Amino acid sequence: MTLRVVRGGAPAAEAPATAPDGARAYVELAGVAKTYRRDGRQTHALERVDLAIRAGEFLAIVGPSGCGKSTLLRLVAGLHLPTSGETRVAGRIVDRPQTDLGIVFQSPVLLDWRTALANVLVQVELRGLDPRAYRERALNLLAQVGLKDFADRYPHELSGGMRQRVAIARALIHDAPLLLMDEPFGALDAQTREEMRLDLEALWLATRKTVLFITHSIDEAVLLADRVVVMSPRPGRIERIIDVGLPRPRGLPARRAPEFVQAAELITGIFLARGVLHGAGGETTQDQNP
């Protein structure tokens, strides 16, 4: 039995300081809630989330649009502060933007006036480090993400997938232990997504960083993650946490593995029950993004 289902949203009292199997938790959210207030209107984006991400774990979050996935990621990064509850990274309370991490958004947000190489190096420049010392490493990273011959190209000369690869290299250049990815493949076509997924897994296997990966593709979550957190529609809560027992590396055939099918169907079932997915049978994924 490789597929385990763990109930999420444990009561605050037993908010896990360690992940369920006793491994050291690198990221912890304890009773975290977030309410946005704007012009007197309130949006309850997240409602009492308890979650522990183990060091070196690849954790994916799936959930419908607007369920607070990005909010959760921003809370971990310290870009937003929780309305209640507490976020910890490496044991320290998150009360300001965190710097010991790499971040990738849905759009590559590259700087138009910099080449691919310079876009990777801006990460260290902004940190006040000498970019010359990182040049070799940046070129290696670009080669690793398949952009060996594109180091001197400007963003407008690159395809969408290539730009996102630059953004990934930029998130890795300073070798931070935590990688946050907010729907990084969301704007890419299906084939590019598949390639990016395989390359990301290879990168992760080589570095074993702690990864928080947000997506609304069930396939992507199951194929990439050690555990998949399934979120309910707004206000976001953790609906279920699913262990994915697929062996790695998970190449293209992983889609036919029974573990994959089982996990994907389980998540689809949850979404159907919650009214997130409509439509009768047959569909096991919601890979088509808007």
Add this chain to the structure above:
Amino acid sequence: MALASRRGRAFVAWLGHRGGALTIFVLLFVAWEAAVHVFGIKEYLLPPPSKVWSEFWRRHEIVMSGAWVTTQEILAGYALAVVVSIPLALAVAYSRFMENAVYPVIVFLQIVPKIAIAPLFIIWFGFGFTPKLLLVFLLSFFPIVVSSIAGFKSADRDVMDFARTTGAGSLTMFFKIRLPQALPHIFTGLKVGAALAATAAVVAEFVASDRGLGYLLLQYNGQLDTPMVFATIVVLSLIGLVVYYAVEVVERIAIPWHVSQQATAKDATL
């Protein structure tokens, strides 16, 4: 020889690029010249291009000294606008107080037809250089300040969030991200401002002056010296063109990435 043929090819390429516009201009002048002769149109209504040229050549010294006066007004007023508007835009973009206090005023004043203020400037500052400079300043100022504010505020939220995760100070962020990101907007404003500067100088001279191209234009007009009216308009247009093009050259040097990005976008849509 090799050089000559390379130049020749470059010229042919340029012709291919600009040839269409050039051909239309030439045809227009030919048709104009022909029409005047064929239909016997009176010279004070529409002089043929040849007559405009010969009259200009005969009296080019007067026109050129007028052009020099107007050019000075344009350059001084425009420079003042640049020097005042960009720091002001910075202040409005980065200070909440300035944004609340000054930005609404700018938006309101922008709606006032600036040219209508020209007579007031004459009352306040007399007939000399100052009122012209101020009108040029006033017309160039608003497009530059408004687009610079937009530029400084244009930073994408995700870019800024990425920057915050690097722990960079606000000065570093400004020079590495916000300023370069603002430059394309600023240059848009600078070009609009440059295009308005010549108009402003001439209008100011129309209102009251004893020199400059606007003054000459009114003189020639009063004398029904239509060939010279045309000649003056052409010189004025050339000044505007040179100022505008100078800004564009600076833009190419300052933000080559943006210029080539636009070129790529254009190619893609063709």
